[in-house]
Amino acid sequence: MVPSRPPLSNTLSSVNITFLGTASAQPSSTRNHSSLALRLGGDVWLFDCGEATQHQIQKSTVKAGKIKKIFITHTHGDHIFGLLPLLCSRLNGAGGAVEDAQDPRLREDPARWQDPLEIYGPLGTRAYVRNGLAYTYSLLEHPYVVHELRFTHDPPEGDYTALPRHRSESPNGRNIIQVDGVWPDIYKDPLVSVSAAPILHSIPSVGFVILEAPVPGKMDPKKYIPALKRTKTPMSTMSRLQQGDSVELSDGTVLHGPARRPGRKVVILGDTHDPSPISGLAADADLLIHEATNAHLPGIDSNTKDDDTFESVEARTKSRGHSTPQMAGTFAKRVGAKKLVLNHFSARYAGNDHVDEEARTVMMAIKNLAMQEFGGEVICARDFMSLDIELRNEPAEV
Incomplete structure (x- = not known):
């Protein structure tokens, strides 16, 4: 794929993740709906965009004007309901009907389709955005484009909606077909590539793998x-x-010159009770972000039912398409991840563990459940937490 613009340098200066929302299903006073921002040098890529994501951006160090791409893992509302408002803000939207001749934004100018804000998601993403903008009479000053990741059972062509293309929607949206069960290199430029694979949930769901190109080795x-x-x-x-x-x-x-060393790899999973199909792409990840919606915490969580066991909680969690901390830890160990970040917590697990002792006790117990299976470093995400992903440590050339 041709990148939307050439990179500014031949290496990424920094790779950082900021969690904008870490709740599952319902938000709470301490956790917003799902969204995280991946900062690659000066650009920002969003992964999921739950309700009120633009409010979270305003409260964070993430700059909305730097958002270049948005990746949607699946179309459940807690992962996509914030997308339309964010588009209207990010692309200078305006409500109300405007006559074509009066508004230059509505002209069919091929040049305006260059450098659109790119959206990637499963079948239905394009229809959701197109219908939402049309029926709210939203006009955008800048273009967007939707690329859909089509599963094997999806129609390979078409937009899945009878509405015509929105006036700000680029005609260059792709329907991306699986190759050997995955979507390799859905985006690639000289510095970074993105691949994707299905992960099992109650509806079609996708995990994304962001891989930095090999970087210069250390030199004496x-x-x-x-x-x-x-x-x-x-x-x-x-x-x-x-x-x-x-x-x-x-x-x-x-x-x-010194041999190049592997670049950083970040794996971002959507909702899942079994991410096995992404195992190959996720191998040896520097950072794996995996949901941990429910946990069995007897004696710690007051909501624990007397007749519950670790097995019954896991079975109930899986039946709803989700994972426990142990399941996340097991998968992280399976793919050889260096660090595991737990995300997408039930609303009953407060996200203010940095200031509240009770919340800290609960989240530490959840972390320990994952560590028992993983054995490596585990972090429980909370809203506005920011993590830098460092370059891989390798000895200098001698």
Whole structure:
């Protein structure tokens, strides 16, 4: 796929995740509906957009004007009800009917379809956005485009709605067909790629894998400087070596830059009771974000039923398409994740554990359940939590 714009540099300066909403089904006073922001250098990509996401953005350090892409894991309301309001704000929407001749935003100008805000989601995402904008008479100053990830049982063509394309909707939306059960490289540029796979839930649901391209290895300049000085080679050649290139000097000496090292991998799962289909893509993730909707916490959570067991809670949770902390930990261990972040908690688990002792006790117990299965680092997400994903640690070239 051709990127919407060339990258500003040949490496990502930073990769950061900010959780905008960590609740499941219903929001609470301490958790908003699902959404998180992935910051890649200066750009922001949203994953899910539950109700009031734009309010959460206003309260966070995320800049709405930097949002370039929105990825929807599935079309349950707690993951998508905030999308239309955000589009109207982000793309300068206006309510009310305006005559075509009076409003330049309504002109069919091919140039305006360049650099649209991109939306990726399963079948129905395009119809939801198109119908919502049409029946609210919303006009947008800037374009958007919807790419749909079509499951094997979905129709490969069509928009799944009788309404014509919205005036601000780019005609370049793709219907992306599975290849060997997954959607490889639904977006790719020289710095990063996004692939996706189905994950099992009560309705079609998708997990996304964001993979940074290999990055320059660590380099010891003292290894190269003597040869560059001896042959009077410009020191600017060091930049080529840093990128892993090989350089032949005037005396025939060939210098080899350090081998590139793997880039960072982030796996973001939607609602699921079994994410097995994404296992291959998710292998060796630096960060895995996995839902943990319900937990059995006898003696800790006052809502625990007397006749419940770990097995009965897991069975009930799975029947509703969701996971327990143990299930998340088991999957994280299975794919070799380096760090696990639990997300999408029942409203009964308060998200103010950084200031409330009772909430801290509950979330620590949930964390421990996942750690028993995973064995690695586990974090329980809360609204506005921000995490940096560091480059992989590898020894310097010698």
